[in-house]
Amino acid sequence: MNFVATTEQFGAFIIDTTASWGRSWMFLYRTLVALVKPPYRPYLYLQQVLQIGVNSTLVIALIGLFTGAVLAVQGEYTLSKFGATAYTGPAVALSLIRELGPVLTALMVIGRAGSAVTAELGIMRITEQIDALRSMAVDPIKYLMAPRVAAGLIAMPLLCGIFNVVGIFGGYLVGVGLLGLSAGTFMSQIISAVGLVDVWSGFIKASVFGLIFGWISCYKGYTCGFGAQGVNKATTQSVVTASVAVLIVDYFLTSVLTRVFME
Amino acid sequence: MITVRNVHKRFGSQVVLDNISITIEPGKTTAVVGPSGVGKSVLLKLIMGIMQPDSGEIWIGDDKITSAHSESQKNAIRRQLGVLFQSAALFDSLTIYNNIAFPLLERLRMSASKAHEKVLAIAESLSLTPYLKNHPEQVSIGIRKRVGMARALITEPKVLLVDEPNTGLDPLDGQEVYDLINACKNQWGFTGLVISHELPEVFQVSERVAMILKGKIIAEGTPSEMIASADPAVQQFLNGRTDGPIKIQ
Numbered sequence: 056m057n058f059v060a061t062t063e064q065f066g067a068f069i070i071d072t073t074a075s076w077g078r079s080w081m082f083l084y085r086t087l088v089a090l091v092k093p094p095y096r097p098y099l100y101l102q103q104v105l106q107i108g109v110n111s112t113l114v115i116a117l118i119g120l121f122t123g124a125v126l127a128v129q130g131e132y133t134l135s136k137f138g139a140t141a142y143t144g145p146a147v148a149l150s151l152i153r154e155l156g157p158v159l160t161a162l163m164v165i166g167r168a169g170s171a172v173t174a175e176l177g178i179m180r181i182t183e184q185i186d187a188l189r190s191m192a193v194d195p196i197k198y199l200m201a202p203r204v205a206a207g208l209i210a211m212p213l214l215c216g217i218f219n220v221v222g223i224f225g226g227y228l229v230g231v232g233l234l235g236l237s238a239g240t241f242m243s244q245i246i247s248a249v250g251l252v253d254v255w256s257g258f259i260k261a262s263v264f265g266l267i268f269g270w271i272s273c274y275k276g277y278t279c280g281f282g283a284q285g286v287n288k289a290t291t292q293s294v295v296t297a298s299v300a301v302l303i304v305d306y307f308l309t310s311v312l313t314r315v316f317m318e
Numbered sequence: 319m320i321t322v323r324n325v326h327k328r329f330g331s332q333v334v335l336d337n338i339s340i341t342i343e344p345g346k347t348t349a350v351v352g353p354s355g356v357g358k359s360v361l362l363k364l365i366m367g368i369m370q371p372d373s374g375e376i377w378i379g380d381d382k383i384t385s386a387h388s389e390s391q392k393n394a395i396r397r398q399l400g401v402l403f404q405s406a407a408l409f410d411s412l413t414i415y416n417n418i419a420f421p422l423l424e425r426l427r428m429s430a431s432k433a434h435e436k437v438l439a440i441a442e443s444l445s446l447t448p449y450l451k452n453h454p455e456q457v458s459i460g461i462r463k464r465v466g467m468a469r470a471l472i473t474e475p476k477v478l479l480v481d482e483p484n485t486g487l488d489p490l491d492g493q494e495v496y497d498l499i500n501a502c503k504n505q506w507g508f509t510g511l512v513i514s515h516e517l518p519e520v521f522q523v524s525e526r527v528a529m530i531l532k533g534k535i536i537a538e539g540t541p542s543e544m545i546a547s548a549d550p551a552v553q554q555f556l557n558g559r560t561d562g563p564i565k566i567q
């Protein structure tokens with residue numbers, strides 16, 4: 056019966072999806088537990104912060120600079136319609152700190168480091184290095200995953216901070232240097248408009264995105280399928296899933312944070 | 319030393335191991351042979367406790383790894399095992415020195431200075447001293463296998479598991495790995511389990527042989543008994559013929 060077969064397939068799909076959803080949460084839970092339980096291996100953490108964080112700094116600064124610059128151009132254009140170009144500084148700074156800094160940093164880090172993390176772990180999986188760890192009584196979750204997830208958590212807010220600072224500088228260069236806004240107004244308006252609340256909400260977002268980045272890129276690598284095909288698929292899925300997750304979570308997180316901080 | 323009793327393992331609808339029982343006698347080396355894809359590596363992973371059988375038991379010495387539920391219980395049993403993986407499975411991010419030292423530092427949590435002497439000693443006896451500073455991708459696969467052997471034996475395990483000693487090796491390098499296994503057997507005196515599809519080459523390192531086909535053990539005995547076997551599947555596999563009971567998929 057065709058109907059029975061289709062129903063069966065649909066059922067199997069639902070079961071598979073639910074099971075892998077469950078497994079990925081279990082994976083996150085085990086990783087977070089592994090983070091706090093000894094033995095600690097600080098050098099592994101340092102190595103990952105270096106690989107994920109430090110190596111992304113330049114590219115983050117570069118896109119930060121141009122994002123700030125374009126925000127100044129757009130902001131000045133829009134605000135000029137209301138005769139309010141004096142507020143170009145806060146427009147740039149708030150857009151960066153509250154929204155574009157965390158999101159663009161996350162997308163960039165996912166594209167650059169997330170694919171690398173997944174591919175590295177996937178290759179370790181298919182060349183049996185992960186099995187070798189387990190056979191030597193070393194927990195791969197603790198040895199491989201926890202340092203990477205922690206590095207994401209640490210590096211993302213820091214990179215986001217760099218993005219914001221360089222971005223505001225880029226906005227300043229364009230706004231003051233090219234569009235002829237007053238330097239004093241630009242900066243003083245930023246200082247009076249940007250509150251601690253904005254900085255906090257940006258920081259929380261960046262941290263959550265850091266966790267999403269580490270979780271998904273590690274999970275996809277850890278569960279990678281057979282052969283070069285498997286690594287290929289895992290890497291693509293990792294980048295797409297993490298990027299989509301960041302944008303979806305961003306909406307809900309922004310709504311919640313805005314409401315919480317308004318009160 | 320290792321007892322596999324009535325083990326079943328399937329992936330989805332694919333039955334890989336169907337009621338397998340083998341006893342690996344202490345101090346001897348047993349070869350488990352069979353065509354590719356028959357489930358030899360799966361059997362090894364079941365013994366290591368990296369996979370769980372659907373039913374059946376596996377004992378390593380007096381410990382039943384199939385009923386160890388937590389990873390730490392399994393780890394205690396795994397202390398008796400050393401494993402040489404198919405492509406050596408060395409860690410690419412570490413030097414050969416650190417690969418060999420890894421089980422001492424990470425598993426036994428030995429101090430670096432104590433581990434140092436052991437690493438130098440085993441590197442010396444396996445002629446690896448010139449390569450210690452290299453990374454795995456800088457040396458040949460034959461040397462990587464020797465490093466894998468050093469990493470497996472440095473904790474002096476009671477049991478050595480070897481997956482396909484000579485895949486990806488030319489005949490000379492392959493022979494070198496067999497010689498290496500024999501030399502290590504004499505020096506360390508472990509119980510061995512070698513998984514292979516290379517007949518009759520693997521016979522030179524084994525005292526016992528078991529052949530798996532379609533999820534079952536179809537023949538068992540000494541190498542000379544296997545060579546004399548009247549079983550058509552054994553003869554077909556030994557002589558590498560395409561006609562016979564074993565179908566190439």
Ligand SMILES: Nc1ncnc2c1ncn2[C@@H]1O[C@H](COP(=O)(O)OP(=O)(O)O)[C@@H](O)[C@H]1O
Nearest residue numbers: 329332334352353354355356357358359360361
């Ligand atoms: N983790 C797994 N998931 C699904 N199928 C697997 C897995 N591991 C092995 N298999 C399947 O089990 C069969 C036996 O594999 P394996 O033990 O690697 O064969 P070999 O005897 O060549 O070592 C193969 O058909 C393989 O596709």
Ligand SMILES: [Mg+2]
Nearest residue numbers: 358359481482
């Ligand atoms: Mg195999």
